[in-house]
Amino acid sequence: MSFWPLIRLLPKETHFKFVSFAPFAAIASAIAVIASCVSLAVLGLNLGVDFQGGTSLEILTPGPAPVAAIRADLAKMGVSDAQIQPFGDPRAAMIKYERVQGVEPAEAVTQVKAKLAADFKGIQFTSEEAVGATISGELLTGGLEALGVAIALMLAYIWFRFQLQFGMGAVIALAHDIILTMGMLSFFHIEFSLPSIAALLTVIGYSMNEKVISFDRLRENLRKYKKMPLRDIINLSENERLSRTMITGATALLALSGMLFLGGPTIRPTIIAMVFGIVVGTYSSIYVALPVILLWGVNRHDDAEPTNLAPARP
Amino acid sequence: MLIFERWKVILCALAVLFGVAFTVPNLLPASVLASAPSWLPHQTLNLGLDLQGGSYLLEEVDTAALKAGKLNELVEDTRTTLRDAQIGFSGLALVNGVVNVHIDNPGQTQSAVTALQKLAIPVGTTGVREVQIVSGADQMVHLSITDQAMAMDTADAVSQDIEIVRKRIDSLGTREPAITRQGLDRIVIEAPGESDPEKLKAVIGETAKLTFQMVDDTVTPQMMASEEVPPDDEVLPSEEGAPMAVNRRAVVSGEMLTDARQSFDQNGRPSISFRFNGVGAKRFGDTTLQNVGKRFAIVIDDKILSAPVIQEAILGGSGQITGNFTAESASNLALELRSGALPAPLKAIEQRTVGAELGADSVRSGAIAGIIAVVLIGAFMVLAYGVVFGGIAVVGLIANMCMVIAAMTTGGATLTLPGIAGLILTIAMAVDANVLIYERIRDEERSGRKPVMAIDHGFARATESILDANITTLISAIILFIFAGGGGPVKGFAWTLSIGVCTSVFSALFITRALVVWWFNATRAKRLPI
Secondary structure, X not given: XXXXXXXXHOOOOOOOOHHHHHHHHHHHHHHHHHHHHHHHHHOOOEEOHHHHXXXXXXXXXXOOOOHHHHHHHHHHOOOXXXXXXXXXXXXXXXXXXXXXXXXXXXXXXXXXXXXXXXXXXXXXXXXXXXXXXXXXXXXXXXXXXXXXXXXXXXXXXXXXXXXXXXXXXXXXXXXXXHHHHHHHHHHOOOEEOHHHHHXXXXXXXXXXXXXXHHHHHHHHHHHHOOOOOHHHHHHHHHHHOHHHHHHHHHHHHHHHHHHHHHOOOOOHHHHHHHHHHHHHHHHHHHHHHHHHHHHHOOOOOOOOOOOOOOOOXX | OOOOOHHHHHHHHHHHHHHHXXXXXXXXXXXXXXXXXXXXXXXXXXXXXXXHOXXXXXXXXXXXXXXXXXXXXXXXXXXXXXXXXXXXXXXXXXXXXXXXXXXXXXXXXXXXXXXXXXXXXXXXXXXXXXXXXXXXXXXXXXXXXXXXXXXXXHHHHHHHHHHHHHHHHHHHOOOOOEEEEEOOOEEEEEEEOOOOHHHHHHHHHOOOOEEEXXXXXXXXXXXXXXXXXXXXXXXXXXXXXXXXXXEOOXXXXXXXXXXXXXXXXXXXXXEEEEEEOHHHHHHHHHHHHHOOOOEEEEEEOOXXXXXXXXXXXXXXXXXXXXXXXXXXXXXXXXXXXXXXOOOXXXXXXXXXXXXXXXXHHHXXXXXXXXXXXXXXXXXXXXXXXXXXXXXXXXXXXXXXXXXXHHHHHHOOOEEOHHHHHHHHHHHHXXXXXXXXXXXXXXXXXXXXXXXXXXXXXXXHHHHHHHHHHHHHHHXXXXXXXXXXXXXXXXXXXXXXXXXXXXXXXXXXXXXXXXXXXXXXXXXXXXXXXX
16 A cells, blocks of 8 residues: 555544543533633624724835824824724834714714824825724624524524434534634634624534534434444544545645735734634534534434435445 | 536536636736737626725715705795795794794685695605695694605605716716615715725715805895894805805706806906706896896805896806806816705715725735645645545636636626635635545445445435535525625625535536546546545
């Protein structure tokens, strides 16, 4: 046997006792979920202007960005809560503030820019966003609705294709993934804006993908080994799909790595959320969705939907 | 011998051909593309504002201001109507959105209501009237604008606003601005390549409102100082010096203008020539005929520009405004008059701008990230599954990318920065389908099947998983598309992801299969190299 293709190096059959680790995983997951909720409650999300309303300006100055002077200048204009951070290049900075007294952000930004342009020679505004409070409220509601509807539809689809237990397992796992991802964003103070909702929905998509593949195996083996205990079937199914899980996870992370390091600071928060979600989603397929199904039990006499495929062993 | 139907082979060939044909123009420099033969596709991908640079503005109609304006008009209409009907009244006032008027003679209340009925014109075909008139106790008459009329007026005002905003932005020479309505009372303006949103906001915000109003020369400066002007007069500041009292009711207004151009007066000074439509010309003619020797004021944005004396009746409906103009200011004002005042004032509630350079940077880094992703995944797949199956996965991957780009190009979808992330993730998802198939084939071969059966069963068994897995992704992409607000970037991501899911299923189930079948039939391998 040669060493290449490398897939041959993977053991042909593995016998990991996945389920035995489930109690420990459950504790770890519970701690992580609680920690995420605490972080969300205490630190909160670092909401971007999309969801909080306000203004963000990316600037480029001829020399190193005069952060302190800009802050002082903004304060004189009545912008008291401005955050100014370096943004990639030392000459670049990101200015973010919530409101100017009593003026719609999209109207106030005109004066703010004019004043900065007058006070700092050669300043360039490479990107700007100003979102009023009405819009940011609508965007946040829309985003949360999207997450809710996505999860509900996933539940319905899995219920329809598998059994209710599977659907519940998947949905609990999805909630776990979303809470952990949002907790991570909150803990590391990573900006949460409209593209983050896109990232979360992608995480949902990927995580569901994992669960469906896992459930598919499980259902197939449930039909194949009618007498085997559920616990053993879960172990068997997970071992059978282990090589696929690892390869797909690796390719997804490889695919995003280029974007993570080279995509620039605008898209980085989105990619971080995706990468984290992919890892968590892979874990939760094995250690959240399946244990829920194991605890709940499955309907083993459900032959109403016989497989239309030939059995593997004649 | 594995069988793969001919029509499927043809379908694959066509899909790949389509993919390549519409992807290549995106990779060629513009100069090469311009010199390519005309029968080749020339379309290129629509880049979102975040990639090509540009401005996105969301403007909302100020419905409160619109309503206030309409109510003020109603007050004036009530005054003239009652006066024309020679009905004595007092206490004409606007209270909480209702116009109240007290009729002096109790016997005339009914005739007042009848006279005022002419203001209650029907709205649309619903039978609802514009104004509701109620006669209350103590000889009071109350007039209010109905909600239906208000809704319809708002809708009309937004439509007119859109037209006017379009004209004004076109006059800036911005390329291909998109101006669309959003919901009931919002307007989205997307101007690619325009990295100065202030210019846009400035032209949108300008309201050059022109009216001609008669000057009331009976009002003395003393009366103005003690605020004792007659109720149907208003005091406006004047460019020529002291404020003047003018009749509130405009003789003609800007909506009746059909044209306004910068010109020169007989002394060679910059001025504005204008022309009224039929109604305006008649009203202007009648008024000037009756008021020879009196003064009328040319009012722009509630400021008197000049107040010439009427020498003779002006009947042709055209004239000239002189004032303290430079050629440029006259020309700008003429443009504003021409495009008209916005029927309803707009206020910006969302603004997003990306500079063209930042956009170009994003395209560059996105392209590099994409190439890195393809190379890494390709290398990984060849290392993991060998030249044959790994190579087939790579071919499927590239075909898939081409199909996504081609579908987006021809479908007029927009590629955005998050969309690039979606595209890259699609690559990973597409490879997943290949992995599922290969792992199934390996399972089948391991359980003792001959290669031909292993391939056949492997594909069959993987199909269901692939469909299930991708349908869930498609669901989340579609939801994202429906719910995503904030314009382009996130919608672009959802688009890319949805198209990518469809093409990757096709590429896994058709293209990969065609290649595997073709390889197997050519080599008749005794053992599969995975």
